[in-house]
Amino acid sequence: MSLATGLNNVGVIAQAADKSTDTVAFQIMYTTTPVPGLTYEVPSLPATGKIEAFNKTVSLTYPKGNVFIDASGRITDCPIAFTVCDPPGDLPDSYHYLVSQVIKISVSQGVYLLQPGQLTLSFNENVSSSVSNQLAIWYSPDNVWNDNDNYILGGRTDASKKTITAPFQFSGNSEGYYAVFLADRVFADFTDQSEAAWAYSSVMPMWAKGLAEPLPLNRGDYKFGAGDDINRLEFTTILVKGLGLPLENVPSVFRDVYGAPKFIDNAYFGTDYSLQAGGLLYDQEHTPAQYVATALRYGIIAGYPDGTFQPQKNLTRQEAAVILARAANLKLINDGDKAKSSLQKIFTDAEDIQPWAAPSILAAYRAKLIAGLPVEDKTIRFAPNETLTRAQAITMIYRLLEKQKKI
Template identity: 75%
Template structure:
């Protein structure tokens, strides 16, 4: 009898065409593929459900694809393998998870915070049906990790791209140059947009004043809080479409012709405002309005930021004012309702003062908050919470 020898090889290198099938979702809360270049994590005991919300034992497949010839706008460099993740139609994780992709270790750590995970339904990265997942860059392990949920279709493609765009606002001669290291990763990961959103002059709008709705939206997106799907019209002046407010949510910076590109395509402004209200991050006015287009003052922003960060506040407002007088030259102008939040946010290094003479700083509580200042504050919070 002839003896036939078989050699079975387990391929771990993520070469194009390689597929890794998982028959059902492991209860361990983790799937690793291709020598850990792809990791899907989710809460232990999580399950897959179908379009009716019924538990299903569906399989999950991971496939490596050839590098595409297309790129998302302003993301010219592919930094990882393209991974197709397939499940049956309309299958979701009951509780969303996280997707981690390895990126090219030769990419400089100086620009690694401008890496982001992108999704495409068809592996064409230049059309309008792609969207950015963003994610937190781990420079030590050369990975990017982003929130993940199956898109309800049979398959989707995921890859890490490196952003590549120069904004004039951040040249060494500009007033906003100091904010470059905070604003660029926030933009690259899809949390903020240049305003007006259709601008083509390579300015970011960093020196423009930020309004209540934009600041709220950046916070909610950055923190990754679940968005309220069914709105209840908590505020009388925030509408589901820009036309309901004459397109003025972003004031003169907003171009309604392009829609709310600053938000992901599936949510409306009212959902962000009401989500923030539900979590106690922002409150309306006594007359029931939200005043979405109103500029924020620096002391108002500090109060919102302290709530979003769950900072512990002094209950003694007078004590907070006394402490602030040792820090800021204009502490007397700070309102009592804002003093504890400003002190807490300053001590947490989420907010800073402004130069006011030789080795002195002021807070300028009534000055409008610029986009550069606002985005930097949120960046510090997300970095502190390891979300970016």
């Protein structure tokens, strides 16, 4: 039998061997309203590619015909349960606000989707649309949100539907907790008097979704570090993480990129990212070597002839344009001189652009992923050999992710 929403009167008739009967009547309250304690369970992974729960406030989608696999890679199956949990007592910090129900998703231990899916959660309808791009789905293994084992999944917000959708894969644990948080704080870098104020609308969403972090040494001054130079490793990390590329599980590819977690070597981001210093981490489980190897595999970056990656080396603006054009899979002009000729009509310093970078700069400029630097006479220059600031880098990547509808 199927239950209607609300109170259902159910009668069960039992018949004995002597044909005598007895009737038991009881009531079942069936509700789709997501109140704490409510659980929705499906016996196995539907082949339709979609599971909806609690009046569509929770939705899990994945490729049709997808299957579960265990830790050995063998096909398996198990029920999937969605449970609405009580709100946590402690939140991550004073800059993150819970704006949704906490949803526990449970499967058998060690189970994964063969092909990852997407999780969509509804958030509070009273959240202002003006900050919708500062929302992110968070994952917690234990429903404790103010410790160091949580992970920001990010997501793309639909402000009209009041939902946010993020890439999803089961964690390998038997259960995980998911919720939507609004991130909001004031960084001194983005006041009206700051040179980096122009980057506020790009940097804030990237910070809120866990793709870019303020530099720890600036945190006491409530600064983001927007004007600091960005190095090759941090740019690669933000880019790979934002694109959602599956990480390579390798110890190391270059001899100067170690397999240790990022917070062990304080030189990677040009400052101290250790837990002891209270530094927030891009990712607690994965290593610099994995991010670099992943970018290498997908043809986004390359190393140097001597077998190094030079992770601490600051990026120039023309180097960043080449990496960005690769990540965006932009179509390039094969003739560097021809591209440079086109750039001379745009930038006053096009002569300083190297031929190997000119096609990428032109393509990225036409795709509106990069822009020039204004000059007093209302012309623009590209400044190809100047180092890239964190504000410029994060803005470039934000534009790419927006273009690809990943943020």
